[in-house]
Amino acid sequence: MPNPKLNNNVEIPALGFGTFANVLVKGETCAAVLAVLDAGYRHLDCAWYYLNEEEIDAALKQWFSMNSSVKREDLFITMKLWPHLAEPEDVEWSLNNSLKTLGKTTSIGVSNWKISDLEAMLKYAEIEPMMNQVEIHPFLPNIELGQIETTQETPLQNAELAALAEKKGVLAVPPKSANEARIRSNFVVVDLSEEELGTICKAAEGRHYRFVNPKVTSGYDVWPEESS
Numbered sequence: 001m002p003n004p005k006l007n008n009n010v011e012i013p014a015l016g017f018g019t020f021a022n023v024l025v026k027g028e029t030c031a032a033v034l035a036v037l038d039a040g041y042r043h044l045d046c047a048w049y050y051l052n053e054e055e056i057d058a059a060l061k062q063w064f065s066m067n068s069s070v071k072r073e074d075l076f077i078t079m080k081l082w083p084h085l086a087e088p089e090d091v092e093w094s095l096n097n098s099l100k101t102l103g104k105t106t107s108i109g110v111s112n113w114k115i116s117d118l119e120a121m122l123k124y125a126e127i128e129p130m131m132n133q134v135e136i137h138p139f140l141p142n143i144e145l146g147q148i149e150t151t152q153e154t155p156l157q158n159a160e161l162a163a164l165a166e167k168k169g170v171l172a173v174p175p176k177s178a179n180e181a182r183i184r185s186n187f188v189v190v191d192l193s194e195e196e197l198g199t200i201c202k203a204a205e206g207r208h209y210r211f212v213n214p215k216v217t218s219g220y221d222v223w224p225e226e227s228s
């Protein structure tokens, strides 16, 4: 699968690795990041909220010291500001904090934005966001949003879905696993026939089920219209 390019010409590896892991298992993320880099992943999805940037930093330093042919610029690392840190001084703190551990930034994006909010923001934004990271899978196909460049979270760790995501205009998927064998098997993309794609799309028709809602993780209600 060729790496897609963002509007600013920065390449984003289509298959990434999600680092939201169990913070209580010390060293799990470090071991996982070493395994994913060995397996060939070059895109890590991170966030201060995941409370493991230090482990990722340690894994990167260790891995780079053993793999000098790969450079920091060969890796695409996403980090996220949490929505409760929206005051200017909080944004500055969070950005500096992540930059300190994970390095400089090439592209700015958003996450969990809906189309109406993106349209409103583009009227005043001085820098156009390059990406909208949202949940996409057959239970939440998000077809309209999928026409905009997106990273797909919660991809159900499935190569067929990664292929579907690419055909639907979704740029990149970051599956998560702490298991070395699954880390390797998740890094394979299979080609799907039109018929197979049709079957998956048909299963998605009329569905709208969110597995991850920031209302629960951060109290930030992005989709009040979905609340019962």
Ligand SMILES: NC(=O)c1ccc[n+]([C@@H]2O[C@H](COP(=O)([O-])OP(=O)(O)OC[C@H]3O[C@@H](n4cnc5c(N)ncnc54)[C@H](OP(=O)(O)O)[C@@H]3O)[C@@H](O)[C@H]2O)c1
Binding pocket: 017, 018, 019, 020, 021, 045, 046, 111, 112, 133, 134, 152, 153, 154, 155, 156, 157, 174, 175, 176, 177, 178, 179, 182, 183, 185, 186, 212, 214
């Ligand atoms: N921007 C946002 O608001 C947001 C929200 C949610 C997620 N994300 C990003 O998306 C990433 C993925 O999130 P997620 O919710 O999809 O992951 P998840 O549910 O947190 O983790 C994936 C689960 O699937 C298991 N798994 C992995 N590969 C498998 C396989 N081949 N077969 C069976 N089970 C498998 C993993 O277990 P093992 O570890 O034991 O393999 C793990 O329990 C996150 O890490 C994060 O980076 C972003």
